[in-house]
Amino acid sequence: MALPTVIAVVPDSPAASAGVLVGDVLRTVNGEQPRDVIQYQMLVDEPQVVLDVERSGLERSIEIEKGAGQPLGIEVQSSLFDQVRTCDNHCSFCFIYQLPEGMRKSLYLKDDDFRLSFLYGNFTTLTRFTEADLERVVSEGLSPLYVSIHATDPDLRSHMLRNRRGATSLRWLRALLDHGVEIHGQVVVCPGVNDGAALEQTLIGVLDDYPELVSLA
Template sequence: MDGLLIEKVMPGSVASELEIEAGDRLLAINGHRLRDIIDYNFFSADEELTLEVVKSDGEVWEIEVERDESEPLGLMFPAPVPAQCGNKCVFCFVHQLPKGLRAPLYVKDEDYRLSFLYGNYVTLANIGRAEVERIKEQRLSPLYISVHATDPLLREKLLGKSGIVPILEVMEELAAARITMHTQVVLCPGINDGSFLEQTVNDLAALYPLVASLAVVPLGLTRHRKGLPELRPVTSDYAADLIAAWQPRAKELAGRLGEPFLFFADEFFIKAGLPFPPIEEYGDFHQVENGVGMVPLFLDEAAEVLDQAQPLQPATITVVTGESPYQYLSDFLRNLGQKTGITFRPVAIRNRLFGDSVTVTGLVSGRDIIDGLREVEVGDLVLIPDVMLKEGEGVFLDDLSVADLQDALHKEIVVVESTPWGIYRAITGV
């Protein structure tokens, strides 16, 4: 039977008026059998529709629908079950996870549909001809592609998979179909840098504007990396040399292409102790979810908040963060305290779960927060940035909840948006 299980029907919607209910299954639209939510979005775009619905009791309904093109049907479906990754990337973070974390963290997805729907990065190393044709036919654009290297043999080494169709062949075909692509390179010192990075940048820039951006991000190594290929970490000296060599090239490319194209993750600048590029050099921030431009955006927004902040009732508030952004957050909170009268205590949480080399805020566990705050006079309450929690579930990487932290610390905990405005809105609420 297949089709799509209907998870929710929006009240007052077209579907609600047609007595379609949660638990029903939508099999087809205008005779097209539905494989996933992408098919639903693609085939439901017409004004006149014929829906084939199987009710929860097994009865089959065929429903004729006429509606304005802009009027949604009002159906909601579960997220697609991701296709599993068949690669064995030498730098794979999942392979370096300890036991006892949230079960979904151990799932390696490699699904072009999730790339289109949610911006997940995929290698396209496991994609077949039918999937490529579907991408072109249904115009699944933009896609987010992990390239890592355009040299075919090096890419096979990095992905731990042989017999891969060269990535440039796939991307050139997608570009010819006007599919926009954002790309990334996970940089492994001594492996895909140097002349290989030069080749990758040149090859991808040649496909601009269909390849719209390229982010270079550092590999992540945890203390649980055992029985895996030996890799060199990104050191402060390596990061400084990389930025010195490549930032002028990024500017040159931006001038030649007409807009910013090549970006380097914030972590390189933090490790090197170098200033970030001006905010206009990040373009439309296509790669911000990839850790590119997050801190510059934070600093830019911090200036807005400080310009508008007003005095508040005195309080002492602890704000937790990862080690990487600590200095930037600490500077902002010191200035915000002067404007509001609040006493802030920023605390950088050491990552004991993954090891000292992992310093980003989003990979801090609940247990490490508890351990990091045990000897701290936290004051009236604790602010936790939302990036530390799984969206929609409110649990940390190690499955601890906010309530677990409150029980352990005996303090009120407030989860805040991880931005200057998020922090300011939280304290005005207090």
């Protein structure tokens, strides 16, 4: 797991007053090693924050006192400190496959990470979602999320995603809704595949099985 590096410190912020510098590597926050900016933000919301940082090869501890919920005043280089959960679907309509060559590498990254769904509105198919993910979403209140449905027929959805887990992963959509998580859905309509009667079946299926959806695009 890559440790987050400070890329900006707000002048006159609690972090600046405590001596945090650009380039400091955050080893732990209040004794914990956050996996992403979500956990990091929860940890630094406390009125007392202890940062264990690495600076020029040396480790030091920085204690910061501030108001509860007051911004710490630090910007880190990445939203995810561990690896992005990549997508293992192979949808023929995926926009990544349609990008021209020669662009920056980050544009070709296929993610299927619920954290990026929460942070940026990225859509996830839930084919790599787990029970541990569900527990985290619920316990940390990570809502809303954005889910690619495409079809409610298990065989058709599996065919469209080119992933056998596509046939079963909508069970996580039901579980998320049961726990009160707000969900926005989408259906990418492909002529001759999931349009016509198949689209009608999908819309009926959404109304019957997932009526709590906030929206469906």
